Amino acid sequence: MDIQSLKQRFGIIGTSAALENALSVAVRVAPTDLSVLIMGESGVGKEVFSQIIHALSARKHNPFIAVNCGAIPEGTIDSELFGHEKGAFTGASDARKGYFEVVDGGTIFLDEIGEMPLGTQSRLLRVLESGEFIRVGSSKTLKTNVRVIAATNVQLAEAVRKGKFREDLYYRLNTVPIAIPPLRERKDDIHLLFRKFSADFCEKNRIAPISLLPDAREILLNYHYPGNIRELKNIAEQVSILSTDRQISGYDLLRFLPQAAQNQQLPVIWRWGR
Numbered sequence: 001m002d003i004q005s006l007k008q009r010f011g012i013i014g015t016s017a018a019l020e021n022a023l024s025v026a027v028r029v030a031p032t033d034l035s036v037l038i039m040g041e042s043g044v045g046k047e048v049f050s051q052i053i054h055a056l057s058a059r060k061h062n063p064f065i066a067v068n069c070g071a072i073p074e075g076t077i078d079s080e081l082f083g084h085e086k087g088a089f090t091g092a093s094d095a096r097k098g099y100f101e102v103v104d105g106g107t108i109f110l111d112e113i114g115e116m117p118l119g120t121q122s123r124l125l126r127v128l129e130s131g132e133f134i135r136v137g138s139s140k141t142l143k144t145n146v147r148v149i150a151a152t153n154v155q156l157a158e159a160v161r162k163g164k165f166r167e168d169l170y171y172r173l174n175t176v177p178i179a180i181p182p183l184r185e186r187k188d189d190i191h192l193l194f195r196k197f198s199a200d201f202c203e204k205n206r207i208a209p210i211s212l213l214p215d216a217r218e219i220l221l222n223y224h225y226p227g228n229i230r231e232l233k234n235i236a237e238q239v240s241i242l243s244t245d246r247q248i249s250g251y252d253l254l255r256f257l258p259q260a261a262q263n264q265q266l267p268v269i270w271r272w273g274r
Helices: 003-010 017-029 046-055 077-082 118-130 156-161 167-173 187-205 214-222 228-242 250-254 258-262
Strands: 036-039 064-068 107-111 132-134 141-143 147-152 176-179
Touching (some): 017 046, 017 176, 046 064, 046 107, 046 147, 077 118, 118 167, 156 167
Parallel strands (some): 036 147, 036 176, 107 147
């Protein structure tokens, strides 16, 4: 599949070289069973890339599940991923299959892999190396055939140096790395994304569309976007619903960018307001 068709299929907007390179790597690695490590800041769209890889793989008709490792308490993550036997711990009234058992033949996306406890990392490494795992509270070895795609918004190499992430697991996951650029490095895409988000929101809610005046567009392009695409979408929707004037000036836009007033990259007139 060519990159343009891929972007249309998955609703990806943008033409930056770094974005298209990341998509190209995803397309090339998808037909294989190699583990993939997707790197990028929060809000850049890492899960979309995992869905692309799954959809273009031989596993596409089998299950896909996304798991946020940072959202699962340390005491229950082993049970969630690998399952448990009845009575394995307080509250385990029945045996339960974990994600690696349920998704056999499919793909599991482990987001925020850097938050995974060291003990669970050892279990994951065994799955990656041999396809074997053991339910919590059991001594029986089970087999699974699951492709693992992991994602992180932290520097795992630094976590390895600090002893917070297993070095052998890092290299096992990092077989094929995909780096997704932050939005501030995709300046040519920012206005395109804003227009798409605002137009979709206005159409869905049956309100008049908005447009940015030149000074507002300049501010939009120079904002830092710590929340990346997720933050830009939120800004577009807020502006669309809360702005009385449908032509948005730079002064109007600053009301929705509280951090922008301190952003030294913005023109002086907008840094301090009018």
